[in-house]
Amino acid sequence: MIEEDRVALIIDFDGTAATSNVGMSLIEAFAKDDSWRVIDDDYEKGKVGSKRAFELLAKVLGGTPDEWAGFVDAGHALDPDLSTLVKCATSKGWSVEILSDGLDFYIHRMLERENISLPVRAAALSHDGEGAIIEMAYAHGECGLCGTCKKSRVEELTAEGYRTIFIGDGLSDRCGAPSADRIFAKDKLADHLSRHGVGFEPFMTLSDVTQALFGADDKGDE
Ligand SMILES: [Mg+2]
Ligand SMILES: [Zn+2]
Secondary structure, three states: OOOOOEEEEEEOHHHHHEOOOHHHHHHHHHEOOOHHHHHHHHHHOOOOOHHHHHHHHHHHEOOOHHHHHHHHHHHOOEOOOHHHHHHHHHHOOOEEEEEEEEEHHHHHHHHHHOOOOOOEEEEEEEEOOOOEEEEOOOOOOOOOOOOOOHHHHHHHHHHOOEEEEEEEOOHHHOOOHHHOOEEEEOHHHHHHHHHOOOOOEEOOOHHHHHHHHHHHHHHHHO
């Protein structure tokens, strides 16, 4: 058998695997005040990262895990083609993971709801009985900005010999996407890459990505 490329498919969560920005909605619903927003402007400009925002947020995020869960279940859904995309990729032996600069709480919950089993890298949200705790296991010293640094993960996979395919939509993807071998981008990420002359393939939904990656395989089923 000819040895094929090892391929890693890296999927952003909010706005990509999920149709909405669940993290931002959750924060807006439960933050007791707007103190975490002081960095908003600088974040848009790329001067500070989500790491600092999460540090501030942990102090003001109200609610309990039950309340967070109820909120997530009430109004948020996965892209309906996520499971097809994951099945196509895993059937080819690709490595697939969710890489999110959001919070693992709602990611695990939403994936479990749809019986999708994927490794997740994100900041961990928990509650110690007094208040919210946010732990950032994937923040990276070198970058220093991101709660979960996507660049260091993409580089890690590249060093392990993977050809990396990155799918994302937002500002948190600016750090990691340019290091990937192939990029699917929409919204703010697409604008950012265009401005910086980084090539990418535009998409609207994960159905577009599935078609672009596996289109020829899918036709037999139609
Ligand atoms: Mg996103
Ligand atoms: Zn980073």
